[in-house]
Amino acid sequence: MHQPGRAAEIKAIGIGKSFGTFRALHDLTLDIGRGEFLALLGPSGSGKTTFLMILAGFLPPSDGRLFSDGEDITNRPAELRSAGMVFQGYALFPHMSVEANIAFPLKVRKVPAAEIKERVAAMIERVGLKGHARKLPSQLSGGQQQRVALARALVFQPGVLLLDEPFSALDKSLRGQMQAEVKRLHEETGTTFVFVTHDQSEALALASRIAIFNHGELLQVGTPGEVYDRPASRFVAEFLGEINMLPLTDVRKDNGSMTGLCEDRPVTLRGSQDVTGDALLAVRPEYMTIRNEASPGENGVSATTVGTTYLGSATKLDLLTKQGTKLSVSVPNDVAANALGSSNPIWLTWPAERGILLAR
């Protein structure tokens, strides 16, 4: 059995889930390390909630096994798993005060009354709800309800805290505040956090690792830096943020690096990959530089500006290459003014280590 206060280590092996003939999850294998902050990221309907429900024990998987600290918990019911859960919409008990909501998991565990009082008070203090203890959830703001949900899920010192899009109902500034708070709670408690979101910036900002889902499949797992800079597929590359895709031909290995032709111009990439022939070259716009000319041997592509979007702090340029590939980059506002002034093609260049090679 789980001992309170100890972060859990979870292993999912070949987890699948079907609803009738529909496969919501497909052969998912994933290790969640002790005390890590894992984000499950993916578009709507990709199976994130389904996986979280399987971790919590609310849904039985159709295939595969689930281990917690080496114990097989695949068939263990939710109430014996000791997972804290924060639901989308919080799912507070509307008929109980803030205090009673937070005390509930302790009462269920038959913790002595005096200790319950102490721990609930400490938890209320910790999430900044002092003075709200006697209120009903309906008398609290969205952010405060969120804090109650967090407090209630953490008060019994679960081995893992599962959060399903906890911030989706909050406005932008409150979102940032609550993200910081969750990050602090993670550091203070040291518990394993598994966090569902479909907001890539949230995942990049909070998580120690990100697992990217699409159509019920786990596409890639890695640190924010890994998945952002080294996406393994076009989907992951595009899902994690703006990225420019250029068709490459004649791709081949060239002692320790890769080369190919981009719009009839040779380009090089770092590392060695098993891709040859036609492929895609992906470059994040922030790694692209605008130039009047590219020197020979430099990675670059020429394009003309076809539109601009003023973003406030910068301007986004929409560009078209000679062969008709659309690109976009954000540039300082004064640079944008110059770029528009001339009708000559400009050059976009990037360092070899910033190019990502993807299968076409």
Added chain:
Amino acid sequence: MAPLLLFLAVAYLWPFLGVVKWSFTLPEPGLGQYGAVLTDPLVQSVFIRTLRICLIVTLVSVVAAYAITVVWVRGTPTQRMLAEFCILVPFWISVLTRAFGWVALLSNRGLINTWLQSIGFISEPLALVRNELGVIIGMTHFLIPFAVFPLASAMRNLDDRVLLAARGMGASRTRTFWSVFVPMTMSGIIGSALIVFVFALGFFVTPAILGGGRSVMVAELVYLRIFQSPDWGLGSAISVVLVLFVGALMALLFRYVRPRQMV
């Protein structure tokens, strides 16, 4: 809204005002009839019996309806269909038919007593009808479907995730039911109890048939006072007291139920 109010005023309020007038004027002007309501031992015993029967009927109906509604709202598709059938069928049979149906089932030579005697379980027939028990059985059977609807709406509005949350925090099914499910459907319980209680207070046909004249309830008493021992004043005064009581009850409970439902 306005035409409806007008209709209610003409159809109910106007005649009721006539009844109020009789209660103060027949057989002679004064408060004499209200004095009788408060002191007449027969009227008192009918009031007490009515309250007792209505409370028992309300309790049993709401508990039974709660169980049926849980199955109806949260059961498997087959269970749901069965529950729905049980809820709807009674609406197709008239009160009168049902009352006589219960007589056929419960009387001394009815199905139940005959069967129990034939298997030797009892030697003398059980007194199941023409007494308070019969009245309670008949009324409960009639009122359960009405108790279902407020409960069903409360249960449908309940967010499943709240129940999952309770389970996830370590609460057993039983614990979740009593600490979360029941309190969260309390507005439905109160609404349903209110409907059953108020309906039960005005019951006439079922107690008249299943009570066999021995368990007279208030509505039957009014009928007797008006049509059999012409005493329109007392009959009217009892009616007025009953209407005021129901009105006060509704006002009280609406104040309690409304703010709760907004949660």
